[in-house]
Amino acid sequence: MNTNLFQLRHIGPRDHEKDIMLKAIGVDSIDQLIYETIPDDIRLQNELDLPEALSEYEYLQHINELGAKNKIFKSYIGLGYHEAITPSVIQRNILENPGWYTAYTPYQAEIAQGRLEALLNYQTMVCDLTGMELANASLLDEGTAAAEAMALLFDVRERAKKKAGANKFFVSEEILPQTLSVLKTRAIPIGIELVIGNHEKFDFSDDFYGAILQYPGKNGSVVDYSTFVAKANENNIKVAVAADILSLAVLKAPGEFGVDVVVGTTQRFGIPLGYGGPHAGYFATKEAYKRSIPGRIIGVTKDKDGEPALRMALQTREQHIKRERATSNICTAQVLLAVMAGMYAVYHGKEGIQFIANRVHSASQTLAAALNRLGFKQKNTAYFDTILVEVEAEKLRATAEANQVNFNYVDKNHVAISLNETVGLKEINAIVDCFEQAFNIQDITITEFISENILPENIKRNTSFLDHEVFNTYHSETDMMRYIKKLERKDLALNHSMISLGSCTMKLNAASEMLPLSNPQWGNIHPFVPLNQAEGYQIVLKNLEQQLNVVTGFAGTSLQPNSGAQGEFAGLMVIRAYHEANGDTHRNICLIPSSAHGTNPASAVMAGMKVVVTKTDEKGNIDVEDLRAKAELHKDNLAALMVTYPSTHGVFEKAIKEITSIVHDNGGQVYMDGANMNAQVGLTNPATIGADVCHLNLHKTFAIPHGGGGPGVGPICVAPQLVPFLPTNPVITTGGGNPITAISAAPWGSALACLISYGYITMLGSKGLTDSTKIAILNANYMKERLQQHFQTLYTGEMGRAAHEMILDCREFKQKGIEVVDIAKRLMDYGFHAPTVSFPVAGTIMVEPTESESLVELDRFCDALISIRKEIDATSKEDENNVLKNAPHTLAMLTNDDWSFPYSRQEAAYPLEYIMDNKFWPSVRRVDDAYGDRNLICSCNPIEDYMEAEA
Known part of the structure; x- marks a missing residue:
């Protein structure tokens, strides 16, 4: 066993487990399973053209060497970005946790x-x-x-x-x-x-x-x-x-x-x-x-x-x-x-935030006074942290950069200098030295901060803030550490159990992928520094773009979109620009199958397109003839088709190349939603199915963690004809030769998070990426087989296989009075987060195990669902006082002297033996959503507000 292989750590099932799973599915090999899952005409014939995979140790050496190529200057550029101090207690207990x-x-x-x-x-x-x-x-x-x-x-x-x-x-x-x-x-x-x-x-x-x-x-x-x-x-x-x-x-x-x-x-x-x-x-x-x-x-x-x-x-x-x-x-x-x-x-509290703000303001005053002594005029009549100095900018720039300092060079006669919480007397003197050296002026030394009250009264704050108890309690590190831990214990995350969310791909976020995020060589670079100060970043970002080009089969990539929805919008805006460049400004119809991702119609409207919905057939596939009819009806104005592949129903639709050809024949471009890319990598790709642009959820397929709902990165990859229109930035030029304007604020979006995906691809390599896809499909089909006698799988491919996810139909349980939400809440008692509920079909759950989960964990989840099915069978519509309707069960319920339920405490909290070893307790009973919407309270209000709402 080669323990240097990262894929050994990333992929869950061991070799002997794979044999057990293949036997359960009824195939002789993984290759046979893939043959029965993915249509032949879109299967890749060659391996991905990627460098050989690095081990975790080699990768960490590599990423540290690249980090050393970044030049960490003191950046006073401002423009919405400022060096900040991450309290160590927050870095260790949240960012790295x-x-x-x-x-x-x-x-x-x-x-x-x-x-x-x-x-x-x-x-x-x-x-x-x-x-x-x-x-x-x-x-x-x-x-x-x-x-x-x-x-x-x-x-x-x-x-x-x-x-x-x-x-x-x-x-x-x-x-x-x-x-x-x-x-x-x-x-x-x-x-x-x-x-x-x-x-x-x-x-x-x-x-x-x-x-x-x-x-x-x-x-x-x-x-x-x-x-x-x-x-x-x-x-x-x-x-x-x-x-x-x-x-x-x-x-x-x-x-x-x-x-x-x-x-x-x-x-x-x-x-x-x-x-x-x-x-x-x-x-x-x-x-x-x-x-x-x-x-x-x-x-x-x-x-x-x-x-x-x-x-x-x-x-x-x-x-x-x-x-x-x-x-x-x-x-x-x-x-x-x-x-x-x-x-x-919370950690700094009101007084701490005021101290930091006042110190930053005092530093700015101190610098302005020093430069005034040297003969440089400060132009802002009132300011907080940024002064505007009249100076020969290019002459100053050369000296400042030689001293590893960055300013904002507004024009040839003005420089803006934005200070931040890291600035002390040492930093102020270093800034003053840059002016002295550049213009050969007598040396002065600043020995104390000025803290005069120079803000005009009409713009000064005179109202209180952060008065709530939570901001006035946890100011020692001990207290803060315990508060963070208290909250962490209330949350179920991947460090406890599988989160099998269909379309959300909750896979391993490996420690070696995450470690560089804490390195100041990567964390402490302003997005608008000159490119020669970010050489390490430029290498990583260009390499990542090329890796994504290889994976998708496309010609160009923009990393700027900083979420999946932004990627959708960016892809459609690039298509819009392409049509406009061809003189087809009238093309504004976007075809979207009724089975599409929910984000698709919203993104199309944002891009100024009119949505035309196409039907799906009884098997959940796109109705090709309906799509053909609508494409031909709108051929003069057809802009795009938005298609998710494999479909949101968890199926590789065989007609996909026919579908994309229909759109092209009628003048449109094809946008592929990359939410389900985890079933494609190394086996097929968007270019092969006939798409022109796709977005990728790097926080799904490419291992950026979800972080409770972000960070995300949603880059777009495009065919050659769309490369010229990739988005730019007004400060640092990016994108194509005829780019659209910015999609997000920073030139490369959430660049720091891109390190994670770069590590993921670099450590897996071609074989590891492809094997990950195969095992994701294996895991899903194994679970489908284990569950098929208890839950009906709503849609499958032509040979009865699921892709990397499946939809389990729970609608029949309504006759027992059980809704899909009851299953979701009961799963908490078994130590699991529910799969995706009622999407894309109401009354169903969509299960995606990913490649990272072992056979033991897959079986544990299947055992939980099978046990819940038995609980459903034991209920009746007339009896609402049952273990499903009362789920989840909290520790407070189990330890209460009063137990008024017709089932035992053990049935409630420990329905299967494995739970005894690692019990997760929901911290509240089932929440009342309607009550919260009727009495909307969205901040830490005084207790009187809650009493008034109740009244």
């Missing part, structure tokens, strides 16, 4: 109370600092959050009757350049006209429905926007503000001067720069817009015993329910980073 980073999106609230509490803390922090009524549990970054604000205000403009037809959106010239680029990308397809200008010269005409301001401005200037906002309100123009969250500890909260939305990033609350991400964007608004707010919202409700509980609120806004009318997409959060940012506020 699989109990936090391997958890799934908290749809099963009863086993996610820990991260739900952490996210409620985050929402409270955002509400407090912004002065707004409601915040969501994070977005992808500041640029995309600003675009969501623009879209929300566009959607709600109908309520201001005068504004029903208004389509102009004012953008302050102080906006961050990358934010402006993302705004352009989102505005064009939905018919919004951006008008960029000086807010002091804005005319407030009826053509405008909204405006966005930057606070402080891109070069550091702080102005009082209260007059602008008051006048906008008088004219029914809604206002969004993009605000630096740390500055809000000392600057007046935007909510105080009447704005409608506040957005930004929480990166500087303890999150590494990571060459641009992942970082949690924030979004806060008025409660009046609660039905329109994007992203997930964590709300307070009660459980079956009336005890307080948390869950995701107002889910009817989300794409899996409302599809093309959705205001929320499940792929819009960065939960792990939001948890870290919220914990930063």
Whole structure:
């Protein structure tokens, strides 16, 4: 046994286990199983053209050598990104802890109370600092959050009757350049006209429905926007503000001067720069817009015993329910980073955050005074952390870079310098030295901070924040460590048991893939540094792009989209640009099968396309003749087909090449949703089936952990004709020769997380990747065979095989009074997270075991489902007091003197013997979703609020 092989550690089943599984399935070999699963005409004939796999030890040496090629300068570039200090207690216990980073999106609230509490803390922090009524549990970054604000205000403009037809959106010239680029990308397809200008010269005409301001401005200037906002309100123009969250500890909260939305990033609350991400964007608004707010919202409700509980609120806004009318997409959060940012506020508390903000502001004053002594004029009349200095920029740049310092070179006569919490007297003197050396000026030494009160009274904060108990309790490391652990124990993650979520591919996130994320050689690089300072990153990103080209069979890749939904949008925008370049601006019809991923219709509408749904047949496959008829009907305007392959039903549809040919013959391009790529890698690919573009969920197939619902990366890979249109960035050029504007804020999106996928592919190599796919298919088909006498598999391929996932039909149990949600909650008692529930078919569960799970774990899960089936058989519709309807069972129930149930405590908590060895306790009973939506509380409110809600 070659223990150097990473695939030995990544792939769960041992060789002898594979033989047992093949026998159970009824095939002689894995190759026979693959032959019976994947159509012959799309099977790859050659191995993936990738370098030989590295061992874990070799890979860690390799990635450290590449990290050493990055030059870690002190970066004072700002523009929304600042060096931050990650408290060690948060780094060790959250960022590096699989109990936090391997958890799934908290749809099963009863086993996610820990991260739900952490996210409620985050929402409270955002509400407090912004002065707004409601915040969501994070977005992808500041640029995309600003675009969501623009879209929300566009959607709600109908309520201001005068504004029903208004389509102009004012953008302050102080906006961050990358934010402006993302705004352009989102505005064009939905018919919004951006008008960029000086807010002091804005005319407030009826053509405008909204405006966005930057606070402080891109070069550091702080102005009082209260007059602008008051006048906008008088004219029914809604206002969004993009605000630096740390500055809000000392600057007046935007909510105080009447704005409608506040957005930004929480990166500087303890999150590494990571060459641009992942970082949690924030979004806060008025409660009046609660039905329109994007992203997930964590709300307070009660459980079956009336005890307080948390869950995701107002889910009817989300794409899996409302599809093309959705205001929320499940792929819009960065939960792990939001948890870290919220914990930063918990650890430091109000006084700590004020101290950090005041110190940063004092450092900026101190630097401005020193440069003034040297004869350099500081131009900002008021500022928080960024000064604008009049200076010969290129002369300064050469000296600064020689001294390993980066500034923001605004133009040839101005430099902006943004300071951060890492800056002390040593760093200030180093900055001053750069000016002295560049211009041969007499040396001065700064020996103390200036802390004068120079902010004008009208922009100073005078309201309190972070007053809740949680922000005033855990300030020693001992207390903080125990608080984090307390929350972790309430959450079921992959470090406890399999999470077999169909379409969400919860596989091993190997330690060797994750370790580089803690290395400052990778974590501490600003996304806008010169390319020669990020040589290690450039090698990794280019290699990863090439690896993904090989895996997909395509010609080009953009890593910029920072979620799967962003990847969908990016792919469609590239198709849109391709048609426009060919003079086909009228092509706007997007065909989407009724079985498609729920995100697809929402993304198509965002890209300005009209959705036409095609039918599926009785076997769950795309109805080819219906698709042909609709493609021919719309041939003059056909833009694209969005297809998931293998299908969302877990089947490799044999007609896929015919389907893609029909679309091409009628002038369209084919977008393949890469959610199910884990069944393709090394065996077939999107190019072979006839697709033109696909997005890949690196947080699924390529091992980036879900982190409780983010970080994610959703790159797009494209055929040769689409390469010219790959997205760019306004600060660091990326993309093709005729690129679309930015999809996300940073040039390479969440670059730090890309290291994980690079490690995954580099350590598996061609054979390991292909074997992973084969075993994913083996595991799924083994489970299908074990469960087939107890649960009907809804759809299979022509030879009766599943792909990497299967849909189990639970609708027949309704005659016993048992709903699929009862099965999901009962699985918690067996120590498992439920598979995907009621998607894509109501009343079903979709199971995907991945390749990482061993036979022992697969059997344990099958045993649990079989045991639950026996429990279903023992129930009757008339008796609701049964073990399924009462699930999950908490420790409080089991230890209560009163036991009023017709089954034993052992049946409730320990229905199978294996559970005795490793019991996971849900921390609340089944939550009441409807109650929480009727009484919406989304922050850490005083206890009186809960009492009022109850009343």
